[in-house]
Amino acid sequence: xxxxxxxxxxxxxxxxxxxxxxxxxxxxxxxxxxxxxxxxxxxxxxxxxxxxxxxxxxxxxxxxxxxxxxxxxxxxxxxxxxxxxxxxxxxxxxxxxxxxxxxxxxxxxxxxxxxxxxxxxxxxxxxxxxxxxxxxxxxxxxxxxxxxxxxxxxxxxxxxxxxxxxxxxxxxxxxxxxxxxxxxxxxxxxxxxxxxxxxxxxxxxxxx
Numbered sequence: 001x002x003x004x005x006x007x008x009x010x011x012x013x014x015x016x017x018x019x020x021x022x023x024x025x026x027x028x029x030x031x032x033x034x035x036x037x038x039x040x041x042x043x044x045x046x047x048x049x050x051x052x053x054x055x056x057x058x059x060x061x062x063x064x065x066x067x068x069x070x071x072x073x074x075x076x077x078x079x080x081x082x083x084x085x086x087x088x089x090x091x092x093x094x095x096x097x098x099x100x101x102x103x104x105x106x107x108x109x110x111x112x113x114x115x116x117x118x119x120x121x122x123x124x125x126x127x128x129x130x131x132x133x134x135x136x137x138x139x140x141x142x143x144x145x146x147x148x149x150x151x152x153x154x155x156x157x158x159x160x161x162x163x164x165x166x167x168x169x170x171x172x173x174x175x176x177x178x179x180x181x182x183x184x185x186x187x188x189x190x191x192x193x194x195x196x197x198x199x200x201x202x203x204x205x206x207x208x
Contacts, residue, residue: 086193
């Protein structure tokens with residue numbers, strides 16, 4: 001794996017993680033209601049949930065690669081289209097985060113478990129990993145070393161993203177609830193996703 005491939009994966013992962021979804025809404029809800037103390041348990045729970053979803057996805061990817069290189073290539077093309085579709089959807093999305101403050105007394109363990117379950121059981125998560133990871137995997141190289149590096153990178157970024165969202169929500173509550181600010185984030189993220197999808201197609205064409 002080249003450093004450029006890893007860097008592209010890290011950049012694309014960062015964009016995808018920043019996009020608000022069910023997990024981020026949960027993180028923000030706890031942070032709005034209970035402050036900065038939610039940051040660490042929620043971030044750990046999100047990372048564990050992503051690890052669970054990623055494990056199931058990678059088992060499927062490994063089986064697909066072993067069965068047919070052609071099918072794996074088709075999946076990569078479908079994944080590129082999926083990235084573009086996500087970008088268009090994000091560009092057209094509204095700006096506000098519909099997160100209501102959670103004021104129920106919850107222990108750190110309860111918050112961690114809640115974040116883990118919401119992240120791991122979100123069917124979109126598994127779909128995302130199946131479509132996203134193949135863009136950066138070289139089918140001619142050993143699968144597991146590549147997967148190990150990508151998985152570790154993604155989990156570190158997922159932890160950092162959830163932790164940052166929790167801190168921002170607890171300290172700058174108006175920012176995460178400002179439709180204008182979130183609208184700008186969505187449009188930038190959507191543009192970058194569309195660019196990532198197009199770039200992976202161009203890279204694949206140049207390697208063929």
